[in-house]
Amino acid sequence: AIKDNTLQFADMRWFENVNWKLEMDILIPEMKEEKVDKVLQSKIEQTEKASRLEAANKGWTALKQATQTIQKNHKEKSNIKQDRTWQDFEEKLAAINEMLCNKQNVVIENAAKLYDNCTEYVGDAIKHIAILKLIYENEQALTELLANPLLTDMTVLEQDFCPLKESLRQVHLVMSECIWKVHFETFTSLAMALLKLPDDTSNFVSQLESNVRKIGKWVFEDCHIICEKQNHEEAKEEKKEELKYTTYKGLTLQIGKKHLSCEE
Numbered sequence: 465a466i467k468d469n470t471l472q473f474a475d476m477r478w479f480e481n482v483n484w485k486l487e488m489d490i491l492i493p494e495m496k497e498e499k500v501d502k503v504l505q506s507k508i509e510q511t512e513k514a515s516r517l518e519a520a521n522k523g524w525t526a527l528k529q530a531t532q533t534i535q536k537n538h539k540e541k542s543n544i545k546q547d548r549t550w551q552d553f554e555e556k557l558a559a560i561n562e563m564l565c566n567k568q569n570v571v572i573e574n575a576a577k578l579y580d581n582c583t584e585y586v587g588d589a590i591k592h593i594a595i596l597k598l599i600y601e602n603e604q605a606l607t608e609l610l611a612n613p614l615l616t617d618m619t620v621l622e623q624d625f626c627p628l629k630e631s632l633r634q635v636h637l638v639m640s641e642c643i644w645k646v647h648f649e650t651f652t653s654l655a656m657a658l659l660k661l662p663d664d665t666s667n668f669v670s671q672l673e674s675n676v677r678k679i680g681k682w683v684f685e686d687c688h689i690i691c692e693k694q695n696h697e698e699a700k701e702e703k704k705e706e707l708k709y710t711t712y713k714g715l716t717l718q719i720g721k722k723h724l725s726c727e728e
Contacts, residue, residue, distance in 0.1 A: 511576075513576040513580065514572045514575035514576050514579065517575050517576075520579060520582070520588065521557070521560050521561070523588065523590040523592065523596075524586065524589055526589060526600070527586060527596055527659065528557060529596070530597075530600045530658055531651055533603050533606070534599065534643060534658065536603075537607050538643075538648070539644070540647060543648070543649065544648045544649065544650065544651060544654060545649065546650075546651050547649075547650035547651060549650075549652045550585075550651035552585060553582060553585040553652070556581045556582050557582065559578060563578070586655050586656065586659070587656070589659060592658070592659055592661065592663055593664065594669055594673075595662070596658065598672055598673055598676060602677075605677075631675055634668070634671055635672050638668060642657055642660060642661055643657060643658070
């Protein structure tokens with residue numbers, strides 16, 4: 465397996481505890497020490513990448529789902545195309561998922577190559593798993609955040625009766641500047657923008673989580689209070705305008721053919 469470069473996940477425990485130089489001297493005694501060191505370093509790197517593949521795959525899978533969610537709800541969704549890089553990324557991601565179903569028989573070198581491929585396409589998404597999951601698991605709330613004028617109008621958010629105003633302002637600002645207002649031409653560029661959002665260690669993630677959890681309840685249970693208040697105020701203003709331009713004519717008394725006003 466060492467000679468043929470076909471070490472598998474099942475060999476991982478053995479590999480981690482083996483004296484590599486001793487094994488190489490026994491298996492390939494003719495190999496020079498310099499080359500032995502090079503082969504050893506290569507095996508160590510491959511093993512490290514293979515061991516990180518499962519965790520990395522969770523990040524890439526979350527990135528794929530979040531990217532699809534944002535694309536579907538973006539105002540320029542028809543302009544965001546599946547480019548070649550994104551298609552290759554999805555293809556490699558499918559291969560990783562299939563590979564991990566039979567993990568023990570996977571050749572470490574192949575796993576390491578897939579790790580390198582996806583890292584080259586989109587980078588590392590592990591530190592963004594929480595925020596990416598919030599995006600694709602709360603699509604309806606994010607749609608409201610994008611489309612509902614009561615959630616995007618800063619004058620409304622200034623009202624004292626808006627329960628989300630401070631944190632919602634921050635969330636809306638970041639999402640607008642980084643995602644909603646940006647012109648994306650490809651899925652890859654959108655995915656890379658998502659990875660530029662604050663990572664899972666930031667306060668932004670907790671703010672986003674707090675807002676998406678509350679938005680659904682607020683929109684459907686509390687938002688009508690704002691609507692009713694606004695409608696009531698508008699009705700009052702309309703009534704004022706109507707009275708302003710309506711002339712009061714008073715009462716008219718008719719005696720025979722003669723009409724007399726109150727003043728008369």
